[in-house]
Amino acid sequence: MKLERETSADGRFVRQPNRFTARIEEGGEHPPEPGRYQIYASYACPWAQRALIVRELLGLQDVVGVTIVDPIRDERGWRVPGGDPVTGAEFLSELYLASDPGYRGRHTVPCVWDRTAGRLVTNDYPQITLTLETAFAPWHAEGAPDLYPxxxxxxxxxxxxxxxxxxxxxxxxxxxxxxxxxxxxxxxxxxxxxxxxxxxxxxxxxxxxxxxxxxxxxxxxxxxxxxxxxxxxxxxxxxxxxxxxxxxxxxxxxxxxxxxxxxxxxxxxxxxxxxxxQTNINPTGIVPQGPDIDWTAP
Ligand SMILES: N[C@@H](CCC(=O)N[C@@H](CS)C(=O)NCC(=O)O)C(=O)O
Incomplete structure (x- = not known):
């Protein structure tokens, strides 16, 4: 977190705008196609998990790929354990810089890579799920829910x-x-x-x-x-x-x-x-035990 850039003078957190906001759309530069797009996500990240949930709910696992990053991020940013099979990248920053060498923001998940164009399409997380729900409708599994009727x-x-x-x-x-x-x-x-x-x-x-x-x-x-x-x-x-x-x-x-x-x-x-x-908040890096909660309780 480069927090100093996202903290206002009165101590408020002001989230950075999303830099990559192209759309996957029919007739556009990035048309929907099976096998063409790869989502980069962390299981830790609430914005990224949205995309993982929607992809699975809609049965798009064979249509849109996913690369999961390591949950621990150091100053080099998100890392792909063992390297990304799709792009060969070890760090997510490589995809951001390949797409825009002048990019100076945070290298965030979720983001979507276009394998054909060889560049990032979007890190605009609210749009990613809506795109899976609308532009990818022809590939939804039979009986998949309509999440955006x-x-x-x-x-x-x-x-x-x-x-x-x-x-x-x-x-x-x-x-x-x-x-x-x-x-x-x-x-x-x-x-x-x-x-x-x-x-x-x-x-x-x-x-x-x-x-x-x-x-x-x-x-x-x-x-x-x-x-x-x-x-x-x-x-x-x-x-x-x-x-x-x-x-x-x-x-x-x-x-x-x-x-x-x-x-x-x-x-x-x-x-x-x-x-x-997030050592700015938890400098010791100690992970608490618990809470002991049963998510499977009836
Ligand atoms: N793209 C949005 C939301 C996504 C987001 O914040 N993702 C976090 C993880 S939950 C991230 O990737 N952070 C990378 C970093 O701070 O370097 C943003 O820039 O605020």
Whole structure:
């Protein structure tokens, strides 16, 4: 984390903009094609896990490739253990610099590489899942869910926006705050958002928009999955735990029971990445034991 560039004068975390924002689209420079694109992801990263979940939910494993990076990142950035079979890169930075030699931002996951063009298409994480859901529709497995159905798009986008600011990025704003005021503001937003979601789910609906699993559930889940293991202590989101929200905790377990969510949730990668890599917050690099939580409880 090059945090000094992403911290405002009053101690607030201000996330860098995404540099690579080309689209995979029919008739464009990067048309959807099986075997052409490779996603670079970390199991630790909530933004990257979204893409892994959606790829598996839609049955795109043979259509879009994935390279998983090592959870521990040093000053050289994300590393591909044993080298990337697709590009030969050892570090993700090589792909960023091959695509834009002048690039000076963070080398982030998730990002998508175009094997034909030999360059990165996008590290625009909110767009990556939407692209898998829309541009890759011809290759979705039979019976795959429609995670971004036309009639619900307005409601999905609106909820995603609230969840992004209050929760997905809210936990980072709390964790990376360097002033009490910035932290207080962020953590209040985090728990207000959790409270809103708890209330929404308290009517017994299985998913955030009702009976159907959508993009909103994917985006919410990846933060919930990390909440008690990392954000509660490491990011000081300590007012309550996920398990203290009965409807939300039941909802998180319901999602975890779905293979695409469970298969891509690696608590060991998650804990080691945050506690070992983010030494600005945890200088000793010690990874706590616990919490002892049963994600498979009925
Ligand atoms: N692309 C977005 C979100 C993705 C993101 O932050 N990914 C993190 C991991 S969760 C990352 O790759 N960080 C690399 C670094 O900080 O050097 C951003 O730049 O803020």
């Amino acid at each position: 036309e009639p619900l798009r307005g409601r999905i986008d609106a909820l995603n926006d609230v969840v992004f600011h209050g929760l997905n990025n809210g936990v980072y704003k709390a964790g990376f705050a360097t002033s009490q005021e910035a932290y207080d503001e962020a953590v209040t937003g985090v728990f207000a958002t959790l409270g809103m979601l708890e209330e929404r789910l308290s009517d017994g609906r299985p998913y955030l928009h009702g009976e159907a699993l959508t993009e909103s559930d994917v985006r919410t889940y990846t933060t919930l999955a990390r909440f008690d293991a990392v954000y509660h202590s490491h990011f000081k989101c300590a007012i309550r735990r996920l398990v203290d929200h009965p409807a939300l905790w039941a909802y998180a377990r319901r999602l975890y029971a779905i293979p695409a969510f469970r298969d891509t949730t690696d608590f060991d990668h998650i804990k080691r990445h945050y506690y070992v890599t």
